[in-house]
Amino acid sequence: MKLPAPRCRESSRQGKGLFVVVRSLTHAASCGECARYSCSTKDSRLYYRRAFSIDKLLLFFKIYTISKILNLETVRKTVFVKETPKTKQELLLEMEGLRKKLNAAEHRIRGLTNQKQSKEALKISETRYRRLFETAQDGILILDAETGQISDVNPFLVEILGYSYKDFLGKKLWEIGPFKNIEASKTVFLELQDKGYVRFEDLPLETKDGQPIAVEFVSNVYLVNHHKVIQCNIRDITERKLLAERLQKAHIELERRVDERTVELRSANESLRKALSEIKALKDQLEAENIYFRHENKMRHQFDHILGQSxxxxxxxxxxxxxxxxxxxxxxxxxxxxxxxxxxxxxxxxxxxxxxxxxxxxxxxxxxxxxxxxxxxxxxxxxxxxxxxxxxxxxxxxxxxxxxxxxxxxxxxxxxxxxxxxxxxxxxxxxxxxxxxxxxxxxxxxxxxxxxxxxxxxxxxxxxxxxxxxxxxxPPLRQRQEDIPLLVQAFTERYARKLGKQITSIQKETMKALQDYPWPGNIRELESIVERAVILCPGPVLQLADKLETASLPFSAGMNTLEEVERNQILKTLSKTRWRIEGKDGAAAILGLHSSTLRARMHKLGIVRPETKNPG
Amino acid sequence: MILVVIRMKVHSEKRLELSQTMALLISSIRAEKGCRSCDFYQSIEDENQLNLLEEWDTQESFMSHLNSERFKVLRGAMNLLQEPYEMKFHTIFNLEGLKEVL
The missing domain is CATH 3.40.50.300 (P-loop containing nucleotide triphosphate hydrolases)
Incomplete structure (x- = not known):
């Protein structure tokens, strides 16, 4: 079917929606043949709709664009320069062929683009890893896994070992100073080959100038283009080791001090425990020894001022x-x-x-x-x-x-x-x-x-x-011994209140002494003794100010004969003068007697100086 | 039955006081539960030798007497003695037999 060629301007007046496409196509093809036959009938609108769906128009546009990009004149010509009008079938076949060509061209373009991109990425990666390799703070050694030949070494390793690149490159691992223990290096190498991985936490090496250094050596095998390569990472741990050693020393020192301190503490603890038990014993003793004044009303009876329970x-x-x-x-x-x-x-x-x-x-x-x-x-x-x-x-x-x-x-x-x-x-x-x-x-x-x-x-x-x-x-107080504690408490409270003192207890021994004393002056005497004790008492425990002497005290007044009184007086005076009779301070002078009179009395009363006393 | 004998040797000047006290005490002791008899005697040989004789039904009643205030007063009165008092307990367990003998 022959397609008449309408003018673009006319067709552009057709449906609004297609106007852009047509224009574009027209414009894109620079008013070429394509436009000419696509819009050449009177009912161009209908025809063109059937002949060129939007997809197809787009395809044209695409082809044109690509051909422009690639400057493929031939394609353009193939697509657009058509001398003779073709049937729809022919056109479709031609278009199919074109599409295939186009796809192939597209594929090629994509391949070329990918290759270029890969090259660029490789370059970036290479730069990046090279930089990493060169600036790494660990020594890195790359060697051939088959021969042990060193293929690369990073500057850090060169620096820590003090060798130059030349010393490393092209040489085998065991040919270099630091790894001079050939057998060991070879063994390591073999192990590496075998296991693909070797790690030494603390490997002693030596720098070129003979300085010993400690390194952590990690190495593993990997494949590069089906070729085994060994990468050794060497980390200088000398300082870390030193630190660790210092830390260890400090730790040991600390342990020692802790041990010392523990011993000290243990002994302190022991003495503390001892002291505590002593305190407890003393407290118990004190409690046992002291009788605390307690306020008990059971002793009271209808006689307010009469104290006692006996x-x-x-x-x-x-x-x-x-x-x-x-x-x-x-x-x-x-x-x-x-x-x-x-x-x-x-x-x-x-x-x-x-x-x-x-x-x-x-x-x-x-x-x-x-x-x-x-x-x-x-x-x-x-x-x-x-x-x-x-x-x-x-x-x-x-x-x-x-x-x-x-x-x-x-x-x-x-x-x-x-x-x-x-x-x-x-x-x-x-x-x-x-x-x-x-x-x-x-x-x-x-x-x-x-x-x-x-x-x-x-x-x-x-x-x-x-x-x-x-x-x-x-009854006399000595026949009411059990009332003595009660009386002591009552008198203590009375005088303590008067003197504004706080007296809360009395030693058991003191109380016993008070109970054992015959009390010739009875309660009156007890009261005055307690009063004096309260006056002179420094703390909360009642202490006696008087000495309770039982021996020389008569049990009751008027019971002694004159002879007894005389004997007692002479004995008392003699003990004061240490048995000196004569002289100004002698017993005779004190008693107002002549010394010979005193001697006669002593003889009469049977007073003899005790032999045990200090003679002379 | 429990028979209790308390022997007292009193100071002559305290005899009156002790006798008065005993006279006052025995009437109330007699009223105590379980007391069969309570009597106060003077020796015809020694006027200062005085005895208290008590008869109690059971040991419990006698024990409760020992814990009574009266007995405490009695013990307090012992301060009037020349020498410590002597107290004896006798448990009579077969009165029937004694009756036959008598």
Whole structure:
């Protein structure tokens, strides 16, 4: 079919969508033959649509473009310069042929491009790896795996070994100084060949100038173009080794110090443990030795001021309870300092007379001349100096209790008068003839054995019988040993509070000494000893300030004969003068005797200087 | 039954005091549970020699007496003695036999 050739301008007026393509084609082919026959019919629009799908037009465009790039005039001519119009079949065949040619050309072009690119990449890679090889901080040695000939060496290795390139290149591994141990090098080489890999963590080498260096040697075999090549990486580890050695040394030194310190610590620990156990032992001992003052109320009873738990005290309090509610005269007996006046007060306080005050007269404290007016009162002018009327204690104690303290000291003539009051409840004031009647309960106290006093004629028997209606014997402190801790605590607390001190305990031994002491002065003595101890006590543990001497202390007052007192005094003085009798400081002078008199007394009393004492 | 004998040698001047105390104590001891009898005696040979005789039903009742406040008072009264008191316990276990003899 013949295709008429329409003008481009006309066809360009056809459908808008194809206009660009046509134009392009036209333009691309520089208004060549292709355009001419593709748009040459009147119904060019339809025809051209059938004949040239967009794909085909694009193909043309592509061919044109490629031919332009490659400057392939022939192709262009083949494609575009067509002298005679062809059938569609012919055209399609021709196009198929063209396509094949085009593909081949394209393939060729691609191959050429790839080759060029490969060459460039190879060049880049070569540069890169060469640079790496040359700047590596490890020595690298490349050798032929078959012959052992060195083919390359990097500058770092050259530098660390101190050889030149020439020394390396073309030579075999074992021909070079550093690897001069030929046998070993060969063995290594053989091993390498065999295993393909060798590694030495610490290989000793020598530089050209004989300096020993340590290297880490890693080498392996690889293939280059079917040819085995060995690459040896040699790392200088001299410094690292030195460091490691130094580290090792430091480590050993540290270990040594640690060991030393451990030994020291162990011994310190041991001594600490010892000290601790000692402390514990001491603490236990202290706890065992010390009796801590504890606040316990179980010791308390209805008698506020009377402390104790002993059977002896219970007995006394039983007696008190029995007699107190009655009007009976009570005689309280007991050694000095046993607290008789407290018992008297307890009786009064438990009696129906408790609302009135207890009146106490100390018969020992008043001279005989005054005691009468003290007890019975006096009228004005009763005797010289009696310029006022005085009410006696009996009158004051009317309706209450009169405590006659130390009744044993009352003069005999007063005893008769007292007997009358006790018997008849009446008396006359001194200087008055008027009889005064009183209601007084008598509680008398004494530290004397009144029966003995009666026998000796120093105390009226009838008065004794009148007084001894209900006797209460207060036991001495030595018979109340179990009460001593309680009393010590009470007195300690009392005086510590007074002095603002903090005393919390007492040594067991001290307490034992206190309990063993016979206490001739009884509770009064204990109180004063505790008071002194508290005053002089420096810490929280009560320490005695006085020495409790049991030997020379009499068990009770008035029990010693004159002879005993004399012997004791002479012995005491002699021990002070170290048995020197004569002289200014001698015992005789001190005792106010002539030395011969003292000797005679000593002979009489059987005082002999002990042989064991220092003679002379 | 338990028979208890307490022998006391008192100071002559304390005899009155001890006797008073004993007189007061024995009446209350008699009232204690398990007490069959409680009596206080004076020796006709030695007026200062005094004895306390107690009879108790069982050991338990006697033990409870020993732990009582009264017994503590009694022991406290022993301070009045010339010498330490002597206390004896006798356990009588066959009264039936004794009855036959008597």
């Amino acid at each position: 059977d002896g005290l219970k007995y006394v309090l039983f007696r008190v309870e029995q007699v107190a509610p009655q009007n009976t005269t009570v005689l309280i007996l007991g050694e000095t300092g046993t607290g008789k006046e407290l018992i008297a007060a307890a009786i009064h306080n438990l009696s129906p007379r408790q609302d009135r005050p207890l009146i106490t007269v100390n018969c020992a404290a008043l001279p005989a001349s005054l005691i009468e007016s003290e007890l019975f009162g006096r009228e004005k002018g009763a005797f010289t100096g009696a310029d006022t009327r005085q009410v006696g204690r009996f009158e004051v104690a009317h309706g209450s209790t009169l405590c006659l303290d130390e009744i044993g000291e009352l003069p005999l003539e007063m005893q008769a008068k007292l007997l009358r009051v006790i018997q008849y409840n009446e008396f006359e004031r001194l200087g008055s003839s008027q009889t005064t009647k009183v209601d007084v309960r008598i509680v008398a106290t004494t530290n004397r054995n009144l029966e003995e006093e009666v026998r000796k004629g120093r105390f009226r028997q009838d008065l004794y019988y009148r007084l001894n209606v209900f006797p209460i014997t207060v």
